[in-house]
Structure formats: structure tokens, C-alpha cells
Amino acid sequence: MLSRRALLTLLAASGTAACGSRPGETTAPAAAPPAAASGGATSSGVTSTTSTGAVTTGSTGGSNAVGTSPHTLVVVFQRFAADWLNLLVPYGDPDYATLRPNIKVGSPLDLDGYFGLNPGLADLKPLYDSGRLGFVAATGWLPQEARDRSHFFAQSIAEAGARSGVSGGWLARVMLRDSSDSSWAALAAESAVPASFQGYAGAIAVRNFADYNHGSVMGDAATALIETIAGLAGTPGERIRQLAEGVRELQASPPPEPTVSYPATSLGQGLKVAAQAIRGGLAPRVISVSSEDDWDTHVNQVSRHAAALPNFAGALRAFHDDLGELMDGVTLVTMTEFGRKAKENLGGTDHGTASSMLLMGAGVLGGRVHGQWPGLSASALYQGEDLEPTTDFRAVLGEILAGRLGLSPAQVEEIFPGGYAAPANWRGFLR
Amino acid sequence: MMQRRTFLQLAGYSALYGGLLADFGRSAMAMEPGEVAGSDLDLHLLRRISFGPTPASLARVRAVGRAAYIEEQLAASDLLAETLTAALYPLINTSGSAIYLSTGAGFVVNIHQLELQSAMLHRALLSSAQLHEVMVDFWNDHFNTYIRKNPVPLKIDFDRNVIRANALGNFKTLLKASVRSAEMLHYLDNWLNRSGQINENYARELLELHSLGKGGGYSEADMKALSLILSGLGFITDLPFSALAYGTVQFNASQHDGSAKHFLGVDFPAGGGEAEIDRALDLILAHPGTAQHIASKLCRRFVADDPPAALVERVAATFTATGGDIKAMLRLILNSAEFEASAGAKLKRPLEAMVGALRACGINQVDQLANTNLFGIPVAAPNGLLFNSLVQAGHEPFGWVPPNGYPDSADYWGNSNTMLYQQKFLVGLVEGLSFSYLLSDPISFLTLGNSVATGVTRAKTPRKAVSNAVANLLFTPLPEAASAAALAFVAQDADPDAEMTNTELEKRVKGLVFVLLASPWFLLR
Numbered sequence: 025m026l027s028r029r030a031l032l033t034l035l036a037a038s039g040t041a042a043c044g045s046r047p048g049e050t051t052a053p054a055a056a057p058p059a060a061a062s063g064g065a066t067s068s069g070v071t072s073t074t075s076t077g078a079v080t081t082g083s084t085g086g087s088n089a090v091g092t093s094p095h096t097l098v099v100v101f102q103r104f105a106a107d108w109l110n111l112l113v114p115y116g117d118p119d120y121a122t123l124r125p126n127i128k129v130g131s132p133l134d135l136d137g138y139f140g141l142n143p144g145l146a147d148l149k150p151l152y153d154s155g156r157l158g159f160v161a162a163t164g165w166l167p168q169e170a171r172d173r174s175h176f177f178a179q180s181i182a183e184a185g186a187r188s189g190v191s192g193g194w195l196a197r198v199m200l201r202d203s204s205d206s207s208w209a210a211l212a213a214e215s216a217v218p219a220s221f222q223g224y225a226g227a228i229a230v231r232n233f234a235d236y237n238h239g240s241v242m243g244d245a246a247t248a249l250i251e252t253i254a255g256l257a258g259t260p261g262e263r264i265r266q267l268a269e270g271v272r273e274l275q276a277s278p279p280p281e282p283t284v285s286y287p288a289t290s291l292g293q294g295l296k297v298a299a300q301a302i303r304g305g306l307a308p309r310v311i312s313v314s315s316e317d318d319w320d321t322h323v324n325q326v327s328r329h330a331a332a333l334p335n336f337a338g339a340l341r342a343f344h345d346d347l348g349e350l351m352d353g354v355t356l357v358t359m360t361e362f363g364r365k366a367k368e369n370l371g372g373t374d375h376g377t378a379s380s381m382l383l384m385g386a387g388v389l390g391g392r393v394h395g396q397w398p399g400l401s402a403s404a405l406y407q408g409e410d411l412e413p414t415t416d417f418r419a420v421l422g423e424i425l426a427g428r429l430g431l432s433p434a435q436v437e438e439i440f441p442g443g444y445a446a447p448a449n450w451r452g453f454l455r
Numbered sequence: 456m457m458q459r460r461t462f463l464q465l466a467g468y469s470a471l472y473g474g475l476l477a478d479f480g481r482s483a484m485a486m487e488p489g490e491v492a493g494s495d496l497d498l499h500l501l502r503r504i505s506f507g508p509t510p511a512s513l514a515r516v517r518a519v520g521r522a523a524y525i526e527e528q529l530a531a532s533d534l535l536a537e538t539l540t541a542a543l544y545p546l547i548n549t550s551g552s553a554i555y556l557s558t559g560a561g562f563v564v565n566i567h568q569l570e571l572q573s574a575m576l577h578r579a580l581l582s583s584a585q586l587h588e589v590m591v592d593f594w595n596d597h598f599n600t601y602i603r604k605n606p607v608p609l610k611i612d613f614d615r616n617v618i619r620a621n622a623l624g625n626f627k628t629l630l631k632a633s634v635r636s637a638e639m640l641h642y643l644d645n646w647l648n649r650s651g652q653i654n655e656n657y658a659r660e661l662l663e664l665h666s667l668g669k670g671g672g673y674s675e676a677d678m679k680a681l682s683l684i685l686s687g688l689g690f691i692t693d694l695p696f697s698a699l700a701y702g703t704v705q706f707n708a709s710q711h712d713g714s715a716k717h718f719l720g721v722d723f724p725a726g727g728g729e730a731e732i733d734r735a736l737d738l739i740l741a742h743p744g745t746a747q748h749i750a751s752k753l754c755r756r757f758v759a760d761d762p763p764a765a766l767v768e769r770v771a772a773t774f775t776a777t778g779g780d781i782k783a784m785l786r787l788i789l790n791s792a793e794f795e796a797s798a799g800a801k802l803k804r805p806l807e808a809m810v811g812a813l814r815a816c817g818i819n820q821v822d823q824l825a826n827t828n829l830f831g832i833p834v835a836a837p838n839g840l841l842f843n844s845l846v847q848a849g850h851e852p853f854g855w856v857p858p859n860g861y862p863d864s865a866d867y868w869g870n871s872n873t874m875l876y877q878q879k880f881l882v883g884l885v886e887g888l889s890f891s892y893l894l895s896d897p898i899s900f901l902t903l904g905n906s907v908a909t910g911v912t913r914a915k916t917p918r919k920a921v922s923n924a925v926a927n928l929l930f931t932p933l934p935e936a937a938s939a940a941a942l943a944f945v946a947q948d949a950d951p952d953a954e955m956t957n958t959e960l961e962k963r964v965k966g967l968v969f970v971l972l973a974s975p976w977f978l979l980r
Contacts, residue, residue, distance in 0.1 A: 050948065111529070175720065176669070212551060212872075215848075215873070216870050217867075228870075229870040229872075229873070230871065231872050238878040238879055238881075238882050238911070238969070238973075239882050240886060240960070242965075245944060249944045249967075250970050250974070253933075253940060253941070253970065257486055257975035258486035258491075259487070260488045260975040260979055261974070261975040264874055264974065264975060266871060266980075267871040267875055267878075320857070322647075322654055325551075369653060369655075370645075371643075371652075374656065
């Protein structure tokens with residue numbers, strides 16, 4: 025099992041290496057960071073983990089990340105289209121500043137001499153430097169017929185994982201192929217179960233573990249009566265019965281409190297719940313989290329990003345530090361329904377096409393920007409106005425499903441039909 | 456139709472495995488939504504066109520019949536409820552900009568928001584014109600704007616003049632009113648859509664969400680043309696110098712793109728000016744895609760998450776034939792065979808579940824009326840249990856940020872988190888302080904409401920208490936196995952027919968009220 029995964033990872037890495045040179049491609053990892061660069065204000069345990077992550081490379085890191093315990097995939101969906109051009113800033117692209125005279129990020133934190141991080145994301149820089157966080161640039165739908173600039177349609181097909189020919193959501197198809205026996209295996213750490221879980225009845229939505237009890241003075245007797253009555257209703261009562269069951273389980277062993285503080289945002293709250301589930305031994309396989317960090321920046325983008333980005337980065341950083349060594353068994357990936365226009369509309373950005381994805385985890389080959397940068401010149405832009413996707417987002421997800429959740433390429437193909445997530449398309453961002 | 460087929464399947468299943476399915480509980484495992492909802496069509500109608508049946512509304516529909524009741528509701532208005540609401544929440548009848556000034560330009564920002572939100576809840580709870588309130592909720596979702604995007608409370612004017620005024624009127628009037636509202640122009644950024652700085656936000660959502668719908672027959676080029684057509688349409692914004700005029704919609708010709716356009720197959724010559732907007736809206740409204748989209752959303756709201764295509768076609772034809780008459784479309788839907796066959800096909804959203812629970816309990820006040828303002832005048836404290844619970848369940852009135860409005864499907868709402876906060880609301884309702892004076896002391900129950908829960912707790916024996924609770928809260932019998940479980944919960948080791956001490960009985964019956972209102976027998980609609 026382990027060797028198969030290692031082999032796949034290796035294949036993927038060689039696949040990337042075979043690609044031709046591109047304007048913004050990073051051909052080497054960032055300079056080896058000093059171990060002291062990471063850690064920050066965290067506990068000593070976390071710092072040592074981080075140092076280990078920074079020092080550890082190659083097969084040792086790989087075996088630690090994959091082999092020992094069941095892996096957890098955390099999927100953060102940035103709702104309403106994050107402008108990744110101003111998050112992962114291609115400041116080395118000569119067209120960037122021209123297209124965005126008023127909203128360009130003037131002094132990004134340099135990552136590799138070509139890309140820089142928006143200073144609002146400074147909390148993520150130490151993780152990047154220690155090799156535990158990376159990016160795949162210019163992601164989206166490779167097939168043009170699936171590209172769409174409607175938030176709602178684009179979210180629904182991104183969560184389905186295909187424009188057509190599939191039923192339900194992609195995470196549901198993952199769960200249907202997973203053998204985990206935990207009742208918390210599919211966890212929506214948000215206020216509702218997202219469409220990506222549609223078609224899998226076992227997903228549980230939790231916004232706050234501290235609230236996870238009805239609180240009646242009738243206590244367990246009321247829980248039991250709810251379970252019985254809802255059970256008698258069959259399908260229409262299933263979610264209610266499942267809730268009562270969960271309340272009972274958590275009564276018996278409540279999840280631990282966080283060891284760090286999280287921003288008071290949907291993402292902060294969601295990642296706090298995600299970390300509690302992992303640390304509490306609930307053995308989640310897939311966790312969905314919603315980032316509602318004011319991404320739909322048609323106007324006033326600079327000030328809105330200045331307010332939102334520190335919370336976005338802070339939530340990811342808190343999650344990383346809260347989990348400590350357990351981060352070895354976790355891979356986090358972000359996605360959004362589309363990127364925003366390369367050219368600003370004077371103060372903001374309208375709906376566009378390609379975006380980028382962030383990857384975090386001890387098993388991530390971080391400290392670099394993966395993928396292929398298509399450039400922002402007029403001829404390189406999709407329909408003359410949008411960043412062109414060069415990596416299908418399903419290839420990124422497929423690489424994680426195979427490399428970390430142990431699914432076979434054939435199963436990945438069932439989840440994302442059409443070959444877009446096939447090993448040949450992987451970018452080799454896993455250790 | 457569906458119910459019969461389900462029944463036959465169940466009967467066949469039971470006959471085949473009759474020996475294994477010894478108790479009712481096992482066979483009930485195969486229940487379908489229609490069976491849980493039951494076959495009482497009067498009840499079905501009230502679950503759909505109101506925020507929940509009450510003894511009075513059920514008596515009325517039984518007395519006049521469903522068809523006549525539908526007509527009553529289509530014509531209904533409730534002056535008393537309006538007067539009460541305005542007395543409790545007076546800010547809703549003033550203009551948003553005036554309120555903003557009188558409260559010190561933002562120092563007391565959320566009072567007006569909370570009053571509007573509370574008024575919405577109060578009307579849903581109290582008004583006898585229930586179908587009107589349901590449609591207000593429907594259109595507020597369809598033309599969603601987020602109450603906190605603009606600190607100036609233009610939402611108050613929008614809710615009153617655009618949504619409430621047209622909720623049962625004509626869709627064309629409603630859509631045009633929404634386009635000429637400062638609230639919408641602000642929410643979807645059109646006030647910043649200017650020639651040379653085109654902002655596509657409003658044009659895209661107007662086509663996709665408000666009218667033709669995704670796949671309804673427009674292209675990306677149409678969207679871009681519409682964004683040019685709408686450029687220059689904004690409103691007076693320069694606070695504080697023209698504060699009283701703030702929110703007055705105006706077309707600024709110098710900010711309008713004067714080029715020639717091509718929209719929905721029609722040429723717009725250069726220099727068309729403001730007249731282009733109504734011309735474009737007329738094209739949108741006459742387009743079959745708009746009829747189809749509105750019909751489909753109405754059928755999703757009133758019939759099923761995945762509405763029957765044949766019904767949607769007939770409703771769309773009615774839209775076209777009547778020029779967008781909302782009452783005509785509702786009349787067709789509510790009297791259709793598809794509607795009758797759909798009992799239990801919908802799940803209550805938190806608003807309907809929580810307000811419906813209050814209505815079932817005979818409570819017709821939003822909780823906590825005891826506060827006084829700076830001058831000692833009693834005012835409503837809007838952020839009580841009901842409001843806070845809706846926030847936690849993700850269904851705060853006017854609190855949905857993106858422009859598509861709150862989802863209208865069990866896929867979205869049928870999750871553990873939503874159910875959890877509904878349960879916590881119910882526990883707060885029956886055991887907490889917010890409504891306790893209503894539940895336990897009829898003398899302080901000031902309105903004409905009939906507190907069912909109070910009646911339930913007056914029963915002397917467990918058996919009587921259970922049958923009262925089921926009859927008064929659910930209006931429909933429970934399966935025998937569920938009743939038996941409920942009785943065991945209340946009686947525990949005692950004789951179910953023996954009188955029990957008030958304190959103990961009340962505690963257990965309140966628990967039962969909570970469980971019943973959290974059960975599928977209450978939550979399906």
C-alpha cells in the first residue's frame with residue numbers, strides 16, 4: 025500500500041519535471057529556511073513539530089505522513105470567488121501591475137522571486153518557508169465548456185466535480201468508496217452540509233461542538249425519545265435520529281478544547297471544529313469548511329482584502345498550530361468557484377476564470393508554487409480578459425485522494441470522470 | 456398518486472415479510488414523507504400557505520373548504536396585525552435615511568435593522584394574511600439583499616415599497632420596482648457601474664437570479680450589454696449634505712455608456728440614454744425564460760424541491776397569459792393535482808419550524824416585550840430567543856449575504872446543525888425564561904391567543920397529556936409505536952392513567968412538547 029502510494033507520488037513528480045519551462049514556473053524549492061523562522065508564538069511541542077517538518081524532506085516525511093494513521097482531508101471552499109491574483113501575487117509578471125493600476129499589491133512578501141504573498145497573509149509565510157505550505161497556481165476547469173462566471177452554477181459544478189455525467193457531490197463519491205467506520209467520517213464543519221456531500225447520507229454538520237446538545241432538563245431521556253420517534257419515521261427522520269445519536273456519543277466523550285485561539289469567522293470557527301474532531305479521536309476522513317471571508321470584491325477590494333486576509337491566514341495558521349504533530353495526518357486544500365478578472369474595474373474585480381489553490385500539511389511539498397503560469401499578456405488571457413487555467417482543479421484533488429486517502433487511480437477516475445484527475449496530470453506537490 | 460404507490464409498496468413489503476415485522480415500529484421504518492405527513496389535505500394546505508397551522512386556521516379551512524380558503528388568503532389583509540406591528544416596531548414605517556439621521560448617523564446602527572427583522576417575525580407569527588407573509592418571504596429571498604451591507608437602512612424602504620407592496624401583485628411591476636430601488640442598486644454595486652468603469656455585478660444577477668435564470672436564454676454577451684445599459688443608474692449618496700435625499704434613485708446621463716448595444720437579439724442604437732433600461736427590462740419580462748424561471752421557483756416553494764415539469768409549464772403559460780399576475784399563478788398551483796399529491800415533500804426551514812412551533816403553542820408575540828426605551832416607553836426587545844435561534848440555525852431574517860436568497864430545499868436545511876439549533880430553540884421555548892410567562896401563567900398571556908401548551912400541561916394523567924400534546928401540536932395522530940414511546944417517556948414507571956403531581960408532569964410534558972416539535976411529524980410540510 026505504502027509503496028504504491030510512494031510510487032504514484034514519484035510518478036507525479038516526474039510528470040511535473042517533464043513539463044516545459046514557463047514564464048513563472050518555479051524550478052527549485054525556495055531557499056532552505058532556518059528552522060527558527062517557523063513556530064512563532066506557539067507551544068514548544070508545536071515548534072518542534074514545525075522544525076521537524078522543515079528539516080524533514082523526501083521519503084522520511086512521506087512515510088510519516090502516509091503510513092501510520094488514517095489520513096484526514098480538509099477542504100476549504102472560499103465562497104464567492106476569491107481574487108487569487110491579489111493573494112498569490114505574480115509580481116514578476118510584467119502585465120500584473122498594468123492590469124491593476126489601483127488595486128495591485130505593491131509590496132508582496134516574496135516567495136520565489138516571481139510570486140509574492142499579499143502582506144495580509146503574512147501568518148502563512150513561516151509555514152511556506154518551513155515547507156509545510158505551498159500553492160498550485162492557475163487552477164480551474166481545463167475543459168472550456170465547464171467554465172462559467174455565475175457564482176451559483178460554478179459552485180454547484182465545482183462541488184459536483186463535473187459539468188455533467190455524475191450524480192451528487194465529489195466528496196460524497198469519495199465517502200462511498202471509503203471504508204471508515206467512524207460515524208463522524210464525513211464532517212461538514214459549517215452550518216450546513218455542502219453540495220459536495222450530496223448523495224452521501226452520513227455527513228454531519230457541526231458549527232460548534234460546545235453547542236452540540238439540546239440542553240433539555242429531561243436529558244438523555246429526551247435524546248432517546250427523539251431517536252426512537254425519528255427512527256420510526258424512516259428516511260424523513262434519518263438526520264434527526266443521527267443528530268440524537270451524535271449527541272449521545274459526544275456526551276460520553278466530549279472533544280477537547282482548542283489550544284490556540286481562532287479568528288471569529290466562518291473559517292476560524294470551522295477549522296476549530298475540524299481540529300477538535302481530529303484531536304478528539306472522532307476519526308474524520310473528510311472535513312468540509314466554508315470560508316466566507318468577503319471574497320466577492322466587485323468594489324473596494326483593497327480595503328476589504330486588508331480586513332479579510334489576516335483572518336483567512338490566521339484561521340489556517342491557528343489550525344496548523346492547534347494540531348501540532350497531528351498535522352502529519354492532515355492535508356488541507358482550498359478551492360474557490362472561479363478567479364476574478366485580470367483587469368480591475370477601478371477599485372474591484374468582476375467574475376473571471378482561473379484562480380489558485382493552497383495546500384497545507386506535513387506531507388505537502390511546500391515552500392514552492394506548483395503548476396504552470398500562463399502569463400497575463402493580452403494573448404495569454406482567456407477570452408482576452410481572464411487568467412487561463414493550466415491545471416484542472418480535479419487533478420489537484422485527485423492527487424490528494426490517491427496519495428493520502430489511499431484511493432486507486434481507477435477510483436479517482438470514478439470520482440472525477442474524464443481523465444482530468446489522472447496521474448499524468450498531477451503536479452507532484454506531495455512528499 | 457405517489458402516496459398510493461408508496462402505500463402499495465409498503466403493503467407488499469409487509470405481506471412478504473409479515474412474520475419478521477412483528478411490531479409496527481419495524482414496518483414504519485419504510486415510511487415515506489407522504490405517509491408521515493398524512494392524508495389530511497386541509498392540514499397540507501395550511502402547512503404550505505402559512506407559517507404553520509393553528510386551531511383557528513384549521514377550523515376555518517374545514518368550514519369553508521380549501522378552494523374558498525385559498526381565495527380568502529389571496530385577498531386577505533390584516534389591518535390589526537399591521538397596526539400592532541407598527542406600534543411595536545415604529546421605525547418600519549419611516550424612511551431609512553431619516554432613521555439613519557435621527558439615530559445619529561450610525562451610532563445606534565442596529566436598532567432599525569432589528570426592528571425590521573422583528574417586524575418580519577411578528578407578522579409571520581401573528582398576521583391572519585398568512586399567504587401574503589409567505590409570499591413576502593418568498594420575494595425577499597428572490598430579490599435578496601443583505602440587511603447589513605449598507606449601514607443606511609434602505610432595506611426598510613425596500614421591504615415596504617418593493618416587496619410588501621407587490622408580493623401578491625404583478626411580477627413585472629415588482630421587478631421594475633426592484634431595479635429602481637436604492638437598496639438593490641447598492642447591494643449589487645450598480646451605483647458604481649459607470650461608463651468606462653463597468654461593473655457587471657448587477658447585470659449578471661438580474662438575468663441569472665431575478666429574471667431569465669441560468670440557461671434561460673441569454674449569453675455572456677447579453678450580460679455585458681445589460682451592464683452597459685444599466686450604467687449610470689444609481690442614487691443620491693452624498694451624506695450628510697443631502698441626507699434627506701439619500702436613497703433617491705437617479706439616472707446620471709454622464710455616467711451612462713452611450714455606445715450602441717445588442718441585447719437579447721435586439722439592437723439598441725447609440726445614445727439611447729435612460730430609456731434603454733425600461734426597454735431592456737421589457738425584453739427580459741417578455742422572454743419565455745423569465746416565465747419559466749419564476750414558475751419553477753414558485754412550484755419549488757409550494758410543491759416540491761424538484762417540482763413537476765408539467766405543472767411548471769402550466770404556471771409559466773399563466774405567467775405569459777396574464778402578464779405576470781402572481782395571484783393567478785398561485786391559484787393554479789394551489790388548486791392543482793400536483794399540489795395535492797405533494798404532502799410532506801417539503802422540509803420546514805428554520806423560520807417555518809420555529810415560527811410554526813410558536814403558532815402551534817398558541818403564542819403570538821415575538822418574545823420579550825418588557826424593555827423600555829430612554830423615555831420609559833415600553834418597546835419590544837427584538838433579539839430574544841426566536842431571533843437568536845434563527846441566527847444560530849443560519850436563517851436570520853434578511854441575513855443571507857449572497858444574492859441568491861436562502862435555499863429552498865431539504866438538501867440544504869435537512870442537516871444536523873440546523874436541526875440542533877431548532878431543538879435548542881424548542882428547549883428554550885418550553886423550559887427557558889423567554890416565553891415562560893406565556894406558557895405557565897395564562898393571566899399574563901395578554902393576547903387573544905390560545906396557549907395550547909398551557910392546556911397540555913393542565914392534563915392530569917400521562918395518557919391525557921400525551922393525547923392532548925399530539926392532537927394540539929401536530930393536528931394528526933402519531934403511529935402507535937411513537938405514541939407508546941411518548942407515553943412511556945411521560946409516565947416512566949407510573950400508571951399512565953393515574954393522576955401525577957403537577958410539577959413532575961409539567962416537566963415531562965414540556966420535554967414531550969419539545970420532542971414532538973422536533974420530530975418529522977412536525978418538521979415535514
